[in-house]
Amino acid sequence: MTILPAIDLKDGKAVRLSKGLMDSAKIYSDEPWQVAKKFEKLGSEWVHLVDLNGAFAGKPENLEQIKKIRQNCNLKLELGGGIRDEETIKMYLELGIDRLILGSIAVKDAQFVKDMAAKYPIVVGIDAIDGMVAVEGWAETSDMKATDLAREFAACGVQAIICTDVGRDGMMTGVNIEFTKAIQEASGLETIASGGLKDMTDINALIEA
Template sequence: MDILPAIDLKDGKAVRLSKGLMDSAKIYSDEPWQVAKRFEELGSKWVHIVDLNGAFEGKPANLEQIKKIRENCNLKIELGGGIRDEKTIQMYLELGVDRLILGSIAVKNPEFVKEMAKKYPIAVGIDALNGMVAVEGWAEVSTMKATDLAQEFANAGVEAIICTDISKDGMLCGVNVEFTKDIAISSGIYTIASGGVKDINDIKACKENGHVGGVIVGKAFYEETLDLEEAFKIL
């Protein structure tokens, strides 16, 4: 199982949100690349980056910070937020990003995602509230079940599915392991749990489940309720 520490970018700063609400943003660093460097020092192989402004605007909005992170660390970068077309995918890959996350577009145009997955390293981001898919930076909740969307991408060449339980995101209330398991079983794809990780017990629960391929750690690192170095040692 992989641990992917997270950096959410808003207005060039590293922040965390509660339940995806932009006005809940708490700033943790004015230099996000320094946070990424710290992840590397603690033993991480990946960094999970979300361009929050991009997610709402539908286009890249924190490019300079992403470039700085790429230039200053050797981590593999998984990036999402505002990626809506092939040109943006190609631009980020040329920049040195290792995997792109397609979220809202996966709901609105699944065929486009399948086409991109044949050519590029693509992850599908499935964000859900009460099991129903949310889109546009979580501003809208659709009528589609998250498990149905996951099933749509079975055998499509997608590298990973990142599933977020919005009700838990940034709340330090425990990860929704069962939701992650349901997504993994529905899709047959390597599935990454996101939202709610609080402490080492969440890492253990994900590892012991057997269906969770990876877990994203955000606020638990920033608020120091999880010792990231200890978490990597468990793996």
């Protein structure tokens, strides 16, 4: 199992949200690259980055901090938040990001995601509230089931799916194992559990699932 520590970026800072609410942001560092460096020193291979402002704006909003992380760390980086077109994908890959997460656009234009996955290292982000896909930085809930969206991307070149139970995100109340298993079974893809991870009990439960 690979553990991906996460850094959420808001207004240039490393933060943690509770249940995806922007006004709940707790600031952990004014220099997110230093957080990434700490993860690297602790032995992490990957770091999961989210441009929270970008997720709402639909375009990159924390680019300078992302550049600093890339310049100062040798970690593999995956990044999501505000990636809606091929130019942004190419820009981030040229910057040295290892793979990109497509979330909201996966609901609105599945064919675009499939086309991009055929050309670039793409992960699909599926964020859900009560089993229904949340989009636009979790500000809206769609009428699509998360498992139906996962099934849409089976065998199309997507590298993995990262699934987040929004209601548990940032709460450290435990990962939603059943939700994660349902996404994996629907897609047949490598599935990354996100949202609510508390301790080794969760990690062991995921290993056994």
